[in-house]
Amino acid sequence: MNNLVPALGFGLITASVLAVAAVGFSLQFGVTNILNLAYGDIMTAAAFIAYLITRAGLSVWVAVLVGAIFGAAFSVFLNRMVYTPFIRRGTRLFGMIIVTIAVSLIMQNGLQAIFKATFFSLKMSHGRSYHFLGMIFTGAQLGIIAIAVIAMLLIHLLLQYTKLGKAMRATATDPDLARSCGIATDRVIDVAWALSGALCGIAGVALVMNITSFTSTTGGQFLIPIVAAAVLGGIGQPYGAVLGALVIGIASEVAAALISPDYKQVVAFIILIVVLLVRPQGILSEIATQKEVVA
Amino acid sequence: MSLAMQFYLSTLLIYLGIDVMACWGLNLQFGVTGLVNFAYVVFQAAGAYTAAVLTLGPSSGNGGFQRYIGGTHWPFPLPIIAAGAVGGLLSLAFGAIALRRLRSDYQAMVMLVMSLIATSVVTNQEGLFNGPNGLSIVPKPLASVLNLSLNAYQWFFVALTGLFCLLVYLFVHLVTGSPLGRALRSVRENESAAAALGKNVAGLRLLAFVSGGVIAGISGALLVEFISAWSPGSWLFPETFVFFAALIVGGAGNNFGAMLGALLVPIAFLEATRFMPAFGYPGLVDALQWVVVGVLTLIFLWFWPRGVVPERKRRFADAGFSARHPRPEPPAVSVAASQDQSPVKSESVILQVRDLHRDFGGVKAVDGATFAVPLGRITGLIGPNGAGKSTAVTMIAGGLKPSSGSIRFLDEDVTGRASYQMARLGVIRTFQISSEFARLTVMENLLVAAQNHPGEKMHTVLLGKWSWRHHETELLDRARALLVRFDMAHMEDEYAGNLSGGQKRLLELMRALMAQPRLLLLDEPMAGVHPTLARRIEQILLDLRDEGMTMLMVEHELQVVERLCDPVVVMARGRVISRGTMEQIRSDQGVLDAYLVG
Numbered sequence: 001m002n003n004l005v006p007a008l009g010f011g012l013i014t015a016s017v018l019a020v021a022a023v024g025f026s027l028q029f030g031v032t033n034i035l036n037l038a039y040g041d042i043m044t045a046a047a048f049i050a051y052l053i054t055r056a057g058l059s060v061w062v063a064v065l066v067g068a069i070f071g072a073a074f075s076v077f078l079n080r081m082v083y084t085p086f087i088r089r090g091t092r093l094f095g096m097i098i099v100t101i102a103v104s105l106i107m108q109n110g111l112q113a114i115f116k117a118t119f120f121s122l123k124m125s126h127g128r129s130y131h132f133l134g135m136i137f138t139g140a141q142l143g144i145i146a147i148a149v150i151a152m153l154l155i156h157l158l159l160q161y162t163k164l165g166k167a168m169r170a171t172a173t174d175p176d177l178a179r180s181c182g183i184a185t186d187r188v189i190d191v192a193w194a195l196s197g198a199l200c201g202i203a204g205v206a207l208v209m210n211i212t213s214f215t216s217t218t219g220g221q222f223l224i225p226i227v228a229a230a231v232l233g234g235i236g237q238p239y240g241a242v243l244g245a246l247v248i249g250i251a252s253e254v255a256a257a258l259i260s261p262d263y264k265q266v267v268a269f270i271i272l273i274v275v276l277l278v279r280p281q282g283i284l285s286e287i288a289t290q291k292e293v294v295a
Numbered sequence: 296m297s298l299a300m301q302f303y304l305s306t307l308l309i310y311l312g313i314d315v316m317a318c319w320g321l322n323l324q325f326g327v328t329g330l331v332n333f334a335y336v337v338f339q340a341a342g343a344y345t346a347a348v349l350t351l352g353p354s355s356g357n358g359g360f361q362r363y364i365g366g367t368h369w370p371f372p373l374p375i376i377a378a379g380a381v382g383g384l385l386s387l388a389f390g391a392i393a394l395r396r397l398r399s400d401y402q403a404m405v406m407l408v409m410s411l412i413a414t415s416v417v418t419n420q421e422g423l424f425n426g427p428n429g430l431s432i433v434p435k436p437l438a439s440v441l442n443l444s445l446n447a448y449q450w451f452f453v454a455l456t457g458l459f460c461l462l463v464y465l466f467v468h469l470v471t472g473s474p475l476g477r478a479l480r481s482v483r484e485n486e487s488a489a490a491a492l493g494k495n496v497a498g499l500r501l502l503a504f505v506s507g508g509v510i511a512g513i514s515g516a517l518l519v520e521f522i523s524a525w526s527p528g529s530w531l532f533p534e535t536f537v538f539f540a541a542l543i544v545g546g547a548g549n550n551f552g553a554m555l556g557a558l559l560v561p562i563a564f565l566e567a568t569r570f571m572p573a574f575g576y577p578g579l580v581d582a583l584q585w586v587v588v589g590v591l592t593l594i595f596l597w598f599w600p601r602g603v604v605p606e607r608k609r610r611f612a613d614a615g616f617s618a619r620h621p622r623p624e625p626p627a628v629s630v631a632a633s634q635d636q637s638p639v640k641s642e643s644v645i646l647q648v649r650d651l652h653r654d655f656g657g658v659k660a661v662d663g664a665t666f667a668v669p670l671g672r673i674t675g676l677i678g679p680n681g682a683g684k685s686t687a688v689t690m691i692a693g694g695l696k697p698s699s700g701s702i703r704f705l706d707e708d709v710t711g712r713a714s715y716q717m718a719r720l721g722v723i724r725t726f727q728i729s730s731e732f733a734r735l736t737v738m739e740n741l742l743v744a745a746q747n748h749p750g751e752k753m754h755t756v757l758l759g760k761w762s763w764r765h766h767e768t769e770l771l772d773r774a775r776a777l778l779v780r781f782d783m784a785h786m787e788d789e790y791a792g793n794l795s796g797g798q799k800r801l802l803e804l805m806r807a808l809m810a811q812p813r814l815l816l817l818d819e820p821m822a823g824v825h826p827t828l829a830r831r832i833e834q835i836l837l838d839l840r841d842e843g844m845t846m847l848m849v850e851h852e853l854q855v856v857e858r859l860c861d862p863v864v865v866m867a868r869g870r871v872i873s874r875g876t877m878e879q880i881r882s883d884q885g886v887l888d889a890y891l892v893g
Contacts, residue, residue: 106589109582262419
């Protein structure tokens, strides 16, 4: 049981990274209805960019910013150049899964071909450590939590208080109706990809700030917990995704501490399967629907 | 041929045989039945581990350098057969959990995650199959008995693989070419329509899933007996993607396409290059191979989404039908089921609905509907939009379970029965939105509707074509008579997806009649068709009634109802507010109010 409190600390950091990634994933999936399985590999690509930036002697916080910009630009590019053309051509649900897996394979192995299949780590200072209720955080880890909180707040403000946010929620609920109400859904979809990509890039850099080393498959391995958090929260429900991320992040670290680190991922796997089979609409969807009806 | 060349060639042939076999199994699941089994390689792995431990002997007997469960020395070919059995059993377990009604991308996700879980468990539970290092030095089958040279043994293994390929081909060929294969494809095209025609969708999907699992298990066994080693690294998730890529490139739904795909993707791009001179740093070629496979898949999905050899169109020989039935005179083939199958006990009422309720999360779609459908008439079901007519019909057809209330058909309580069970009792429905099996021909759409086809049973299928051909010929005659009657004979070999909207409505009706219903449920059979065609459908329905067919019809056009239906049931807000002849209903103030308000 002595491991439990530190595990909660690790869980909180994992959950922060996961929350940023899952909100991005959920937002994009909700608006565009494409289950983008290359999401984790975009994270990896952002991580490699961060690696290059920190190697060049720049601060890791610059890397976070560049990672966000790269993620946004690349996601919009990917959607415009690959996904949307396939959808226009009539590729449907299952076909799109194959397309996104193909993209994932190409990216993962392309990165491996460029950077070689070895371990990489960011060149950065982790700062002094802080003790807090028995949990220990480095400065960098507190930074990750801060980034997550700020990103979530910005997304919240954007979705709730801007016209763009409303247009996005409308498109997520019913794209055809939104279009006939005069919402430029194509532009909304671009924005969704950009926003989701930016979060993906941030999460990618944050992920490798938190672990000692990474490879070309790191982001891909992180994909299932992301999907699990997004699905658990209800697809297209950013607040649900945050909740899902907290549950999955903390549950997997606690399981790692109590059972075995080997089964860290399995917790997310099992949660995802159970949710998909029992309640594919996620835990928060009903509350959210009611809220939409009232508002 | 030099010995090295022989070795190279025979190795490739063995890999090819194994991959072809695996692709046939996946084709049965994905290409034919539409199941997105992203855990396919797990079943191959299960077969491989099974065969390995059954050949290796007890775990302690090899110096203890590898630990595993269930080690014994079984003689060839028992380990391979057991591998097939394990692949099938594991499929049964996976299928029971995962083959729910989920969006196909969610289902793919469930399977993918199950594949990752399997890898994780086998890697981390070292006592199971020696953990991440896996099993090695698996003895080759009959190697000690035959005592052949290395190359001779290679060719022996080629022959062995060929033999298993032949067996598997025979199986998939029999299945895909049979009425069972047709039923599987109908499930792929439209689940609910297949169920409404009496197909046990869950059963058929599981059948295809388990059959594919057995084949995957056998392919895994051969693989491990050949390469002598097996570890979690051999069956990571991307390996499943290779099989899918092979099917997409070769042509899903076509056994030759699957074979060609196996030749192109796993062999030409992955295996053959292993013998090429390596360039760059170690691992570069591997990474580039995967990039190529990904790009290849995208290119094919873009330019040839049906693959190099698309699914074959099934045409049916005209066994002298047109000679026996010259076109101008439609043959007098009755479409109604003979009513003596089970006598109707209570006087002339075939269906009785009592106090039927159905809620959708608080919305009361049907709220206490009670009505009866008399034998041999067309009962009209009318009412304003949202009255609950379609929901009521769907419940009668078994597509939805009632929240409460009862449905009696032929004096039997059938409340809450599944769609396919209702269809087998003779309650056949048509859908408001055309529900044709798009990539089946018009003729196949009709044939698939036939009830009790012996060719849809696996044991009959395995006996060969002659065991069901006779029945099929009779059905062909009946279907052609229907086509002539509906003036659609020229469209027999057209894909149903290519028909016009009106033709699809006709097909929907013909398909329902092909099932020889005792009660035909029609949900707006004339919705959205040209007025001329609507009149024709009307006449057809009248003729059917005169031949003794009982119908319950949801319809909006009151003039049509007036001409066809007696009695008429009026629903509003989930309740029956009036019933009688159209004339009586016209004078009912409550009905007028409901229409004006609703």
